[in-house]
Ligand code: SF4
């Protein structure tokens with residue numbers, strides 16, 4: 139974790155320029171002055187902020203960070219190491235936006251400021267250079283992501299896996315590499331990751347078509363909605379079965395699902411890291427890929443990707459692709475919203491606790507920051523869970539507090555990330571839940587790693603994995619709820635069709 143600065147005043151985090159000068163920000167993509175001025179300094183956001191709750195100093199609060207950004211915009215200060223650290227400590231969780239009475243668009247300002255700092259003020263760091271290389275080289279190309287996943291899979295077995303278990307080797311590696319390795323779920327073979335695998339699990343009468351433009355899934359009978367599916371580069375390689383379940387459930391709900399082949403990474407990690415031109419290039423590619431789909435909605439099962447896609451219109455507001463990007467942003471929906479709106483048939487299986495099939499499955503719901511704060515989606519996932527037979531939905535205290543994952547934050551700021559994770563796991567322990575539903579890949583990885591390290595029996599699962607267990611493939615789409623039980627927390631999964639959770 140970054141150490142707290144010795145002094146607590148915002149100005150102490152910056153180097154004063156005297157006399158007051160022009161804005162430190164240059165004209166290229168700077169935080170909007172009118173947005174910086176929306177903050178009225180009320181401080182209502184302070185206790186919502188995870189870094190303020192942990193460090194209890196103003197420069198690590200939303201208000202303090204806005205003050206620092208405004209100082210740069212006023213030309214009163216220039217970036218110092220301390221200022222960069224305070225802005226870097228932010229998880230970009232957007233909890234401050236939820237509670238802000240003035241509607242301050244905090245995340246937009248932060249990401250624009252980080253873009254300027256990244257371009258003009260950051261010193262060279264080999265680790266940052268490595269991370270940026272991965273973001274610029276691997277993430278935009280699906281084939282490269284799959285190749286990297288194939289290598290990771292090799293590293294999860296045989297002699298490399300044995301080496302990675304060796305305490306001596308682990309001591310020699312940088313902490314982020316050990317943590318990254320530990321949190322990676324078992325990578326499936328490439329053929330099993332492919333979305334085409336859904337074809338064999340579709341309900342009777344539904345079908346899949348493959349063309350040079352991508353895949354299309356047609357429901358049985360007349361389509362009730364036409365959607366395009368955003369596959370998410372991380373979900374594709376880390377949690378492909380959640381993607382499969384999302385598409386299968388959408389088809390079961392009566393959606394026609396197009397999967398454009400030339401879609402790419404959402405650019406969320408690039409935007410968080412201040413790699414603005416990369417994030418914009420990815421947004422342009424996605425705007426073009428989805429414009430051709432002619433769909434009603436663009437659906438994703440990754441909260442972080444959904445929030446980034448909804449920002450595409452703003453990101454490209456002065457770009458040639460502005461209209462297509464605005465259209466994309468307007469159509470983005472979380473998979474829970476579409477499933478709740480279009481409606482699923484009656485569940486075909488009753489869920490039970492994995493350890494004791496005589497009792498219901500106790501489920502707690504974690505609000506991913508970029509779903510609750512970034513997209514305002516809280517009700518649909520809970521509504522879907524409530525109607526599952528055999529599910530007892532229990533409240534998770536502070537369910538919308540950040541778990542500390544925040545993209546790659548848990549690797550770059552492990553101390554602060556683990557401080558948030560500890561609070562989240564304490565809250566989970568209070569619920570005695572069998573399963574915690576977590577619909578974001580970063581949260582799934584981070585929380586599953588933490589739960590495993592604590593020896594907790596609670597499993598982390600994506601929403602669609604829990605829903606999918608109530609609709610086993612081949613069990614029929616309608617009819618009253620019935621046995622046999624499907625237990626999403628079970629390990630190994632009880633049947634081939636009622637799958638277990640995506641992370642354990
Ligand atoms: S985005 Fe999250 S961590 Fe950053 S200032 Fe807002 S509440 Fe704090």
Ligand code: SF4
Pocket residue numbers: 176177178179180181182183184200201204234237238239240241242
């Ligand atoms: S960001 Fe919003 S809540 Fe926080 S101090 Fe400014 S106006 Fe108040």
